[in-house]
Amino acid sequence: MTGVWILAENLETGRELITIGRTLADNIKSDLTVITWQSELSQEYIAYGADKVLLLPALPQDQPLQSYIPVIAEQARQDMPEIFLLTSSLLGKEMAARIAGQLNAGLGSECTALRWIESEAALEMDRLFYGGAAVQSIRCSHAPRMATVAPRSYSPASRQEDKRGTIDELPAPQPSPVKLLERNARSQAAGDISEAKVVVCIGRGFMKQDDLDLARQLAEALGGEIACTRPISQDMGWLPEDLCIGLSAKKVKPDLYIGLGVSGQIQHLTGIRDARIIVAVNQDASAPIFAAADYGIVGDLYEVVPRLMQALSK
């Protein structure tokens, strides 16, 4: 048996995983292994707290990152880590589920907190379900206990100057039956709403696409970005999917979120729960967003937004 494994996709979420991975490794008095395919980061992960790095060799151009899954699963089958953590990115969630499928392992998805329960030798995991309307705690007592961890659940590990560790190479994967034809980075024309300090969110209260300028002007006045609810991107097609906030879309954590004509479905509220201040503008006083908001205005957004712009310009 080996201790705690984490799969690091990048330095940012990798350092978050090292924080909780290190804690759990200390709990079970074992060591922390980081798996990465970025050779340039191997020493970095050691400096941030890994005892060992397992380095995956670079892939040919036409191979997607998922091609690593069989190699990681095989190594896990041999070494049988007590705990194996990944980040709950799209890639992390897919890799975790497929590796768990190969190993018949218990896996907690998109966990917000992890604890070691000594008396049961169990990993306890907290996670949301029912679109965020409920939370559950689940325990897994058989190795490899697997979890994907929601980004920002833990603070990034700090650098230690004298940390030492070993680096081992993993074998190259067999060619995948899936061929990568094209990889397109998200267009940077629109800002990334998950990093925005101010988010102005467009809901069904908007009557036509031309009216979205009202929200754009408000976002501009506040130095923020516009975003939208699922019906606006999906049903109306007024804005790209990239700007959609929700459980299966983007999650945001701005200092200020202003929902304009947003009713507040639970999946949307789950996407904004980390906002520092939530302001809701909606004509319907019974809209669920008001209960989840710090400040609310019951009124017509077509009248409220211009007044808001005026008040801001003072």
Added chain:
Amino acid sequence: MPDILCCYKWVADEAYIRSGSGGDLDLSMADYKISDYDKNAIEEAVLLAEQHGGTAAVITVGLPDDTKGIKDALSRGPEKAYFINDPAFVDLEPAQTASLLAAAIASPIPYDIIICGEGSSDLYAQQVGPRLAEKLGIPCLCYVQKVELNGSELIAHRKSDEGLEVVKVSLPVLLTVVPDINNPRLPGLRDTLAAGKKPVVEFTAEDLPSIDTAALATTATKAATIKRNSRLFDADAAGIEELVQELKNSGAIA
């Protein structure tokens, strides 16, 4: 002429969730529905079958009473349903559901493409699709938002953390689809009537190997209240100025 099999889950509607005494999760008022993103999965299966002259069928794991879901699913266009059910199939974890699906599919049920939603609207563990692909030993493409099928070759556009990937694979394949892949049709009265006449093949626990013991134990569930102060301001100029002042005081705006 591809055979397309679509997996769906019959779930409690989260809109009916109440917080019971002590914050316990109260599902007693809950109505049931086809999990939201599984409606996109069914629609995509039916669209592909319509475009390429194949067949579309649905498969689900549930309790013997969940027949309303079968009829709902069939009213959305598939021509046949496979219903894996047993009174013991309560609160299955993703690994168990995937094993049951894999065993039934291996019995065999013909397929070239299996389509799942990206996650269920109850657990949203996003595991059954990928686990099923591994059990069946077939390629898996997740978060697909567009599918092109040319004979036995499938090209998928899938969402990635950086943006978009276009990938190619030979059938058979399992796809999990995201909600923006299509807009599911709304079944009409005629579709609902037709659904009642479509064939349903049942599998019970006796027809399948015994399911794996659960790897996960649930130790607590609670209703999660997202509740804040909800201070209301008037919609007139004075009320809005007051709100702006409050936002400035709190440091949310400069």
